[in-house]
Amino acid sequence: MGRMDACCHEPSARSVRTEGRATAGPLSRGGAFALPLVLGLWAAGGPATETPIPATPTMGPPALPIQAGVDRDQLLRDVEVLAHDSMEGREAGTPGGERARRYLLERFEEIGLESFPGGFELPFEAVHPQTGGTFEGINLAGYVSGTRDPDPVLVVTAHYDHLGVRNGEIYNGADDNASGTAGLLALAQDFVDDPPEHTVVFVAMDAEEMGLQGARAFVDDPPLEMERVRMNLNLDMVSRSEVGELYAAGTYHYPVLGNLLDEVEPAPEVDLLRGHDRPDLPPGEDWTMASDHAAFHEIGIPFLYFGVEDHPGYHDPSDTFDNITPDFFVGAVETIADFARMADRRLKEVGPD
Numbered sequence: 001m002g003r004m005d006a007c008c009h010e011p012s013a014r015s016v017r018t019e020g021r022a023t024a025g026p027l028s029r030g031g032a033f034a035l036p037l038v039l040g041l042w043a044a045g046g047p048a049t050e051t052p053i054p055a056t057p058t059m060g061p062p063a064l065p066i067q068a069g070v071d072r073d074q075l076l077r078d079v080e081v082l083a084h085d086s087m088e089g090r091e092a093g094t095p096g097g098e099r100a101r102r103y104l105l106e107r108f109e110e111i112g113l114e115s116f117p118g119g120f121e122l123p124f125e126a127v128h129p130q131t132g133g134t135f136e137g138i139n140l141a142g143y144v145s146g147t148r149d150p151d152p153v154l155v156v157t158a159h160y161d162h163l164g165v166r167n168g169e170i171y172n173g174a175d176d177n178a179s180g181t182a183g184l185l186a187l188a189q190d191f192v193d194d195p196p197e198h199t200v201v202f203v204a205m206d207a208e209e210m211g212l213q214g215a216r217a218f219v220d221d222p223p224l225e226m227e228r229v230r231m232n233l234n235l236d237m238v239s240r241s242e243v244g245e246l247y248a249a250g251t252y253h254y255p256v257l258g259n260l261l262d263e264v265e266p267a268p269e270v271d272l273l274r275g276h277d278r279p280d281l282p283p284g285e286d287w288t289m290a291s292d293h294a295a296f297h298e299i300g301i302p303f304l305y306f307g308v309e310d311h312p313g314y315h316d317p318s319d320t321f322d323n324i325t326p327d328f329f330v331g332a333v334e335t336i337a338d339f340a341r342m343a344d345r346r347l348k349e350v351g352p353d
Helices: 072-082 085-090 095-111 174-193 213-220 256-262 293-297 326-345
Strands: 035-038 050-053 121-127 134-144 153-159 164-166 169-171 199-205 229-235 245-249 271-274 303-307
Touching: 072 085, 072 095, 072 174, 072 326, 085 095, 085 164, 085 169, 095 134, 095 164, 095 174, 095 199, 121 213, 134 174, 134 213, 153 174, 153 213, 153 326, 174 199, 174 229, 174 326, 199 213, 213 293, 229 293, 229 326, 245 326, 256 271, 256 326, 293 303, 303 326
Parallel strands: 153 199, 153 229, 229 303, 245 271
Antiparallel strands: 035 050, 121 134, 134 199, 164 169, 245 303
16 A cells, blocks of 8 residues: 555554464574673662673664654664563563663663652552462653643653563564663653653553553552643554554544644654554554553543554564664654654643543
8 A cells, every 4th residue: 555644544454453473483682792781780689690782783774864852872772672682571570571670760760850759660569361360560650840830741651561481482572662661761861851841751661461550550549640641642662664654543532632743743764644543443453442551541631652563573572673673763763752842832732621
């Protein structure tokens, strides 16, 4: 199907978001690694062990110019670290998930986010869907205070958990969702460097792959008054598209968000499309309840969800760092950052009725 103009194209039938595995097999985990990073600093307890982590991403074609505010090298490094074999697929409630969380805590502190009382960690009781056993899930939340009117809040979310290790294979989850988590960190850095007019809260959600448990825990027991939250911006799978398509879902439910999208100029590498949010779509193509934004939608808070259509790596061991499309990814985060700026400036226009 031919491309249509950005932000005006309904989803095609070529890809459906489902829970089934794709057919592509695992690829080599090899790569250019230079800097030993002590993972013991991230993990709670246990001896420190040196695991090679890339010092600077070296894959992909030469860097393309990007707008100020998105550090390409840091963005790619965050994905590469989070999707490294040492994170063991970041399954919620596992040592790999804890390692990922420790890395994110360091990044929250390094970026300079403010924490809520009690710190960045927001623990909650999670239930393993296969065993029925309970464990402690942990969301991470920090914020940047608004400079003009700090009371209205924009909540930016991305889940950092993935599927872990299954049948001896690591499901690294580079696109799903190390990419969205890295994008969240990039947006956080951008807003710290150039503070927003209104307060922006950044939440790295746990246990999304187990039924959006972290997101629902956040809205059920939030660290701030939910009445202040005007909008949720969710990033989930934003780094892999051979055709350069990034979808923005949510304007069907909240048409005012379409007005904001009209004013965003996508990066050259990105074809920004609307869709995947209508109830009359075939099963699996309506993403309204497909990720953490659903928890906000369920209580009437407008959302916009940025993501790509399914690819052979979706919920497959081949979802590795070397299979993302780097220039598209950087352009996607640049585009999402521009929308976030627009949403901050016009936040009072898009809040719940």
